[in-house]
Amino acid sequence: MDVPELLRRAACHVPAAATGEAGTTVADANEYLDHDEWEIALDILVELGDAYSSEIAFWDLLAEAARMMWLSRTERWCRWRRFEIVHGVVRADLQLVDPGIADGRRTPIPGDGRLRPLWDIGDMTAAGDADLYVARIWVESQPDLQPGGRAVVRLAPLAPGRWRRLAAGDVITMHEQGPVAGTATIVESVFPVDDDHKP
Template sequence: MDVPELLRRAACHVPALTAGEAGTTLADANEYLDHDEWEVALDILVELGDAYGSEIAYWDFLAKAARMMWLARTERWCHWRRAEVNHGVIRAELQLVAPGVVGGRRTSVPGDGRLRPLWDIGDVTAAGHPDLYVARIWVESQPDLQPGGGGVVRLAPLSPQRWRRLSAGDVITMHEQRPVAGTATVIEAVFPAADDAGRDGE
């Protein structure tokens, strides 16, 4: 399939009355497709995918189109959203420790899901020590988090079933070594009815 076909197949999944945060609609996406403005159409469809209960196939179409257009960050975001369909959405307000403090980063946190720090979500080992779990970070609305900075992030745990007890208001800590590297307050935690709901061969 070429890019226009992939985008049109994705568009077929969107309910007609869906509107994005900026007020864009399926009709807008189709109009840009009709004028071969593929990148704009893709951006609209990505936004619409966050406005309705999108499925795995939807994000697969968009990811393939983004890859064919060499839009690496958009492709990564589509893969991220695909995983959230499977495992749920965890969003948190993260505050990094200042770079002069033990545990503080001296480089920025990349915002596109590459960093995989450990997290203390309140579980303990049989010996009574914190049981830390890996989760990738996606930074919302900015390309990265500067050292000592803060912002809203999305988390993608490598063992998502362990995170299902989290709810808004819970406080968790980020670790890259033993000292705390950041503190996050959960602002949204929404999980599918079953962890394999909608799974279509990851």
């Protein structure tokens, strides 16, 4: 299957009434496809994917099209959104510690889901220590998060079932070594109702 066919198949999943933030519709995406403007059509479809209840197949088609176009960040985003459909969405307002503090991060956090720090979400081990869980980070609206910076992030937990009890307003901490590397306040926590609830 070539790129235009992948994009046209993805476009078939989008309701005609769905509109993106810029007011674009699936008709706009199809028009760009008619003029061989594949990257613009892909961008529109990605934006539309957040405007309606998109499906796994939609994101799979877009991820494959992005892969074939060598658009690695877009491909990772489509795979990220697929993960969220299956496992749920966790968004948080993350404040990194000041880089001047001992063990504070001195390099930016890559914003495209590659960093996998540990998180204290309030669980304890049998020994009474904080039980830490791995979750990848996607930084919204910017390519990375600078040391000491603040941004809304999306989290992809390795064990999503353990995070189901979190709700907006809950505070969790990020750890890369021993000390706290950042503090995050949950702003959205939505899990699929058909999830098996297993950690």
